[in-house]
Amino acid sequence: MLQKTSGVGKLSKKAxxxxxxxxxxxxxxxxxxxxxxxxxxxxYTDEDLDGLDYAKDLGxxxxxxxxxxxxxxxxxxxxxxxxxLAGFGPPEETNKRYKLLLAQGATGINGVFDYPTLRGFNxxxxxxxxxxxxxxxxxxxxxxxxxxFDGIPIDDVSVxxxxxxxVGTVPVLAMYLAQAExxxxxxxxxxxxxxxxxxxxxAVTIGWNxxxxxxxxxxxxxxxxxxxxxxxxxxxISIAGYNYREAGANAVQELGxxxxxxxxCVEELLSRGMAVDDFAPRISFFLxxxxxxxxxxxxxxxxxxxxxxxMTERFGARDPRSQKFRFHVxxxxxxxxxxxxxxxxxxxxxxxLAAVLGGAQSVHIDGYDEALCTPTETSALIALRTQQVLQHxxxxxxxxxxxxxxxxxxxxxxxxxxxxTDYIAKIESMGGLVxxxxxxxxxxxxxxxxxQYQKAVExxxxxxxxxxxxxLEDQPVEIFAQPETLNRQKAKLGELRKRRDQAAVQTALGxxxxxxxxxxxxxxxxxxxxxxxxxxxEIAEVFRQEWGCWDPPLRL
Amino acid sequence: MGxxxxxxxxxxxxxxxxxxxxxxxARSLRDAGFEVVFAGNLSPAGIVxxxxxxxxxxxGISSLSGNHMITVPPILDSLxxxxxxxxxxxxxxxxxxxxxxxxxxxxxxxVFGPGRSIQSIVDFLGQSHKAW
Numbered sequence: 001m002l003q004k005t006s007g008v009g010k011l012s013k014k015a016x017x018x019x020x021x022x023x024x025x026x027x028x029x030x031x032x033x034x035x036x037x038x039x040x041x042x043x044y045t046d047e048d049l050d051g052l053d054y055a056k057d058l059g060x061x062x063x064x065x066x067x068x069x070x071x072x073x074x075x076x077x078x079x080x081x082x083x084x085l086a087g088f089g090p091p092e093e094t095n096k097r098y099k100l101l102l103a104q105g106a107t108g109i110n111g112v113f114d115y116p117t118l119r120g121f122n123x124x125x126x127x128x129x130x131x132x133x134x135x136x137x138x139x140x141x142x143x144x145x146x147x148x149f150d151g152i153p154i155d156d157v158s159v160x161x162x163x164x165x166x167v168g169t170v171p172v173l174a175m176y177l178a179q180a181e182x183x184x185x186x187x188x189x190x191x192x193x194x195x196x197x198x199x200x201x202x203a204v205t206i207g208w209n210x211x212x213x214x215x216x217x218x219x220x221x222x223x224x225x226x227x228x229x230x231x232x233x234x235x236x237i238s239i240a241g242y243n244y245r246e247a248g249a250n251a252v253q254e255l256g257x258x259x260x261x262x263x264x265c266v267e268e269l270l271s272r273g274m275a276v277d278d279f280a281p282r283i284s285f286f287l288x289x290x291x292x293x294x295x296x297x298x299x300x301x302x303x304x305x306x307x308x309x310x311m312t313e314r315f316g317a318r319d320p321r322s323q324k325f326r327f328h329v330x331x332x333x334x335x336x337x338x339x340x341x342x343x344x345x346x347x348x349x350x351x352x353l354a355a356v357l358g359g360a361q362s363v364h365i366d367g368y369d370e371a372l373c374t375p376t377e378t379s380a381l382i383a384l385r386t387q388q389v390l391q392h393x394x395x396x397x398x399x400x401x402x403x404x405x406x407x408x409x410x411x412x413x414x415x416x417x418x419x420x421t422d423y424i425a426k427i428e429s430m431g432g433l434v435x436x437x438x439x440x441x442x443x444x445x446x447x448x449x450x451x452q453y454q455k456a457v458e459x460x461x462x463x464x465x466x467x468x469x470x471x472l473e474d475q476p477v478e479i480f481a482q483p484e485t486l487n488r489q490k491a492k493l494g495e496l497r498k499r500r501d502q503a504a505v506q507t508a509l510g511x512x513x514x515x516x517x518x519x520x521x522x523x524x525x526x527x528x529x530x531x532x533x534x535x536x537x538e539i540a541e542v543f544r545q546e547w548g549c550w551d552p553p554l555r556l
Numbered sequence: 557m558g559x560x561x562x563x564x565x566x567x568x569x570x571x572x573x574x575x576x577x578x579x580x581x582a583r584s585l586r587d588a589g590f591e592v593v594f595a596g597n598l599s600p601a602g603i604v605x606x607x608x609x610x611x612x613x614x615x616g617i618s619s620l621s622g623n624h625m626i627t628v629p630p631i632l633d634s635l636x637x638x639x640x641x642x643x644x645x646x647x648x649x650x651x652x653x654x655x656x657x658x659x660x661x662x663x664x665x666x667v668f669g670p671g672r673s674i675q676s677i678v679d680f681l682g683q684s685h686k687a688w
Contacts, residue, residue, distance in 0.1 A: 115571035115621055127599055130626040131571040205573035208597040247576050334576075338650075338670040371670045372650060373622070447579045454580045458674055467671040479652045482622065554575060556582055556594045 014047045034295040036250035038415055044407035052410060057305070061400040065308040067301050067413065068401035069359040070324040075397035079107075081362035082387040083160055083328065087112035087136035088374045089483035091148035094137040098152055100377070104384055109152065109192075110364055112136035112162040113172065114485075119207045120167040120540025123489035127208060128537075133485025135374070136162070140493055141535045145175040146182065155185045159192035160328070160362075164240070165201030166219035167211055169194050171539040173223060174526040177231065181531070193235040193284060193328070196220045198434070199261065200240055202552060203442045204247045211543060212550040213437045219522065219543070221268045226523035228279045235284040237265065238328060245288035246334045248450025251299045252416065256423030257442065258285055259306055260433040263424070266315055267432075276315045280322030289351040289358075290332040296351075297403060298412035300358025303327065306417055329355035330364040336371045339466035341477055344368035349386050356396055357403055363387060373480040440553025447554070493535065500533040508532045509542055516546040562681070564614040565607045567595040569628070572621035577649055581616065581674065588678040600630040608640050614681060619649040624659065632663045646681070648672070 011019065022042050032040045041048075052058075059065055062072030071077060084106050086097045098109055113136040116128035122140045123132040132138050139145055149159075161176060163169035173194050180190055198216035201207075210216070220237060227236035241249075241258035249257065262283055269279050287303070289296050307325035311317040331351035336344040345368045352365050365383040367375030375383070391397060403409040430436045437443075456462040463469050508529035515522045526539055566582040568575060579594070586592045593610045595603070607615050615635075617628060628647060635643055647659060648668040656667035668677050 115573065119571055119573070121571070128571055130569075130623040131621050134572075134621045134623060206575055206596065207571050207573035208599075247574075248580075373652065447583070450576050450580050451583050454584070454674060464671070468673070474653075476653070479654075552596070554579065554594075554596060556579070556586060556592060 012047055014043070014045050018042060034251070034412070035290065035292040036252045036295060036419075038295065038412065038419070044411050046407065048407050048411040052414070057414070058404060058410075064312065064320070064323055066304040066324055068404050070304065070326055070361070072400075074359060074400040075356070076400070079391050079397060080356065080360055081108040081158065082106050082384060082391075083108040083110040083362040083364055084380060084384050084387075085110045085112050085162065085330070085364045086380065087114070087162075088480070089133040089137065089485045090488045091137050091139065091144045092488075093483045095148055095150055095152070097377075097380070101380065101384060102152070102157065104381060105388060106384055107157075108362060109157055109159040110162065111148070111160065113164075113168065114138045115207070117172065117536060118164045118168040119210075120171065120536060120543070122493060122535050122537030123486055124493055125537055129486055132489055133482060138485050138489050139172060139175065139536060140489055141496055141533055142175045142178050142182075142530045143492060143496060143533070144489075145172075145179045149176075149179055154180060154183075155189040159190075160238070161192065161194045163194050163196060164205065164243075165210075166196055166198055166216050166223065167201060167540050167543060168536070169196040169223055170219050170522060170526050170543075171530065171536045174523065174530040174539075175536070177527055178530040187231045188233070190231055191233040193238045194223060195240055195286065196223050196237045197240040197243070197261070199257065199437060199442065200243055202550065203437050204240070204243045204446065206552045206554055209544060209549045210552065211547055213434050215543070215547040217264070217268070217434050218519070221265060221272070222521045222523050224265060224269060224279060224282065225272060225274065225521055228274070228282055235282055235326075237282075238284045238286040239265075240286045242286045242288040242330050244446060245290060245332065248446045248448075248453065250449050250453075251290070251292070251295050252419045252423055253445055253449060254288060255299055255303055255306075255416070256420045256427065257433070258287070258303070259310065259420065260424050260427040260436075262307065263310060263314075263428075264433045266311075270315075276311075276317045277319040277322050280311060280315070280317050281319060281324075285325060285327040287327050287329050287360075288332050289329050289355040291335050291347070291351070293350060293354050294409060294412055295416070296354040297358045298409060298416045300327070300329075300355070300360065301401070301409070301413045302417040302420060304359070305413075306420060326361050328362045328364070329358075329360040331355070331366045333366050333370045336366060336368070337464060337466050338371040339474065340472055341368050341372060343466055344370065345382060345386065348383065349390070352386060352390055353394075353396070356390060359401060369477060369480070372477060374482070376478050376480045378478065440555060443552065443554050496533055496535070504532040505529075505534050505538075508534050509538060512539060512542045513546060516542060561589070561591055562614065563591040563593065563610065563612040564616055564681070565593045565595055565603070565610060565612045566616045566618065567603050567606070568597045568618050569600060569603060569631075570597070570621065570623045572619060572623060573597070574620040575618075577620070578618035581618065581648060581677065584674040585678060585681070588682070590681070600627050600634065603631055604634040604638065604640070607635075607643050608638060612643060615643055615645045617645065617647045619647060619651065622650065624649075624651055625655055628659055628664065629662055648677070
């Protein structure tokens, strides 16, 4: 901790003050701490910043170590991108929601895909049918992708494809690129992001028939390698700390796993013969903004400093863009309640404020009905309006890193950095992140924290308004009605299978299989397959056949 | 109160991959004295087969994706047709009130929504075991 060491037997000024004014019985609780368990003192003073070196630890915005922000002007130059998540049902319906959000002032697309698409299954697969169109939009082929982005200016608006796991990222991105090609939009013009996180597949959201970590990770690095070479404005990976947190991780674990993941990617791409400054600028991150306001801000600030140190000291990155921790934030879905759901508007606004005070590049605010259903049009619009209120009315955008120099926030940023560094060292001592996931350590870490969080709510140590205090009788709220998906997707798939060139399909699948066997980059062959109308499920099935499925070590 | 060594299968059904609720409830039930079989993701048929093989008293389905109206009724039907109607089915997760009503009409004993305290679920399962 940053703290002045005082002489033996002599209390510092702050310690004397605490002894005088803060006898134990005057406080409401026996222990004050952040959500991740960092003790919080009654007051912070200059004593808590002892050892802090402005140039080394903070620096100016846009300059290493970027603690204060990745751009010199931050929101004075350009406001964060309002990137509201949207996706449900068949692509025809989601296309309408995208257009609604853009018409209402959203400045980026944030497309989420249904469970079968994320996991690499067609809508009409027997095990997938019940989930077609749920949790996101159903994409089975290039045809669906063309419907999804019909009339959307993808050469102008940046598009985030929330593809979660690599097994779905590879075919979905291939279809997106093929769609751009059909519209004569060159890959150089495409700005956007794919999530592409192997922990999503193997540890955080485990589904049915998943790839082993090693192969899932390989696919994610294939996407990075391909995009760096051919889609220069694309962020091919968005390391999904958000989802680690939603599954149960605390703030320290969230950031520790994120950075360990970044390290694993850099090492893999270096081993493929690439130079660090050729690919590192395209690595991006996705973080959660949860209930503990100052801890979250400290997390965002510490993330920038740690990534800069890792990239420069460990990997010798010279290009400042390689050193910048750029991130999207989503407000915490797991912090929202089904009880008195309108209260979630308030919660999400605080979460978003923390994200902005922490210097996020883009933000999604959750709909108030998140704990009940997919957002209705009303709740999606209120979430967007909450962003707009924050941008236009609060004036928090006037100066960069307004909390920089706060005794508390700087101390907490330092402590967060220290704990995260220790956590990364622990992961590395086990052989790195891919190995830690393979052994089930990551699963245990997240599950243990999830249980601990629930226990704190159960015991009343953590108060949740409307759940364990200030409760009311349930009131009915509008529930989103899922549009018909399965039959529409089945009909399109049936037609597609009839009209496509079967020989071309078989040739394309054979080429992907060859790439898998040789452990070559699969992206070129998958893009060709997408153009030959090979379906998403057919592509992913090759990966499963070639590499097998994995029994994940998710234990009681 | 008290679980009296009751056995429960906790599973997710279909492609739904959010395991947080399932593992939290599984661990809590184990700590409360239940014998818990944690199955991860299974198909409706897989859930029934595992439940019969493991001779459980309860099946607990954790659902977040909204697939419950498609996946849970076949589980109930299949249990009946296999003369395993003494296995009680409960559901937890994001289930809109109208769906919860319908699932209960079809034979689900209880639907536990988000925010429901674990202790109240443990108490409920400890006390009630209703064959239908």
